[in-house]
Amino acid sequence: MTEARFTLTIPALTHDAANELASAMEESFVVDPLAITINETDEARGLWEVSLYFASEEDAEDARGISALSKGVIAPMPQQDWVRQSLEGLAPVSAGRFFLHGSHDRHRRRPGGIALEIDAGTAFGTGHHGTTEGCLMALDRILKRRSPRTILDVGCGTGVLAIAAAKATGRPALASDIDREAVRVTLGNAALNGVKPLVSSFVAAGLSHPRIAAAAPYDLIFANILARPLVALSTGLSRALAPGGELILSGLTLEQIRWIEATYESRGLALEARICRGNWASLVFTRPKKRKRPGGRTPGRFSFASPRGAGWELDV
Structure with missing residues (x-):
């Protein structure tokens, strides 16, 4: 470096x-x-x-x-x-069952939950950023209901999200990025965190890579990138999601939430959760298994604030 x-x-x-x-x-x-x-x-x-x-x-x-x-x-x-x-200067982060820390904080691992060791380095995604933390919170919520079998992390950075999902489910996860350095870092972090056999990382632009197509559709997809690339990939990401599957999007500011929501709802997905950390947001969408029946219950919403001022709004 x-x-x-x-x-x-x-x-x-x-x-x-x-x-x-x-x-x-x-x-x-x-x-x-x-x-x-x-x-x-x-x-x-x-x-x-x-x-x-x-x-x-x-x-x-x-x-x-x-x-x-x-x-x-x-x-x-x-x-x-x-x-x-x-x-x-990077203190450990707790996001549901996940405890994310750097190598200098190994001694602070808690006895329960899932510990993830990710150091700041040459690829983005230590988990200390509000977008990554929001994605981990969303993953924790999903895992309380079910365990995804097919997992994809688009724009993986350090691989923290793919590693977290693989470690929590014991299932394989694909992790792609346009940056070769990110792929190298992801593979190293997967080995460090004991999930080397489960995490496959490779260079790919968008969703056209044969390995991504071969494993589709996915029960769980992460895309923690930026708003404009998320719009550009909206059709492909929506098609790659299995019925009942969940898509976690992040890299968004609060001002971009409505734009991304409208884009993905127009692709047939339904907003399931919205998580805000500071000025950053993570959105969870699902592909409905069935069309809503006429006269069915209209989704309501409730929200709460976490101790550090983060908002979480869920569709129920």
């Missing part, structure tokens, strides 16, 4: 603003930092800062040209193990 030599730090942010900025930079196609950390700088005043790590001062200066980063301060890196420091 390229060594970081300069930081671009944006100070004096609220906790929510720091999280939103870090999430936006992780998703950005313009800014490409080697790592991003969020640190509390003043507990009494509730102030936080976001630091982006770059290989050169020129890269940091280019990033500061983005309006959201224009107030950032560039400084050379001290001689220290910045990778480990970055990892230690």
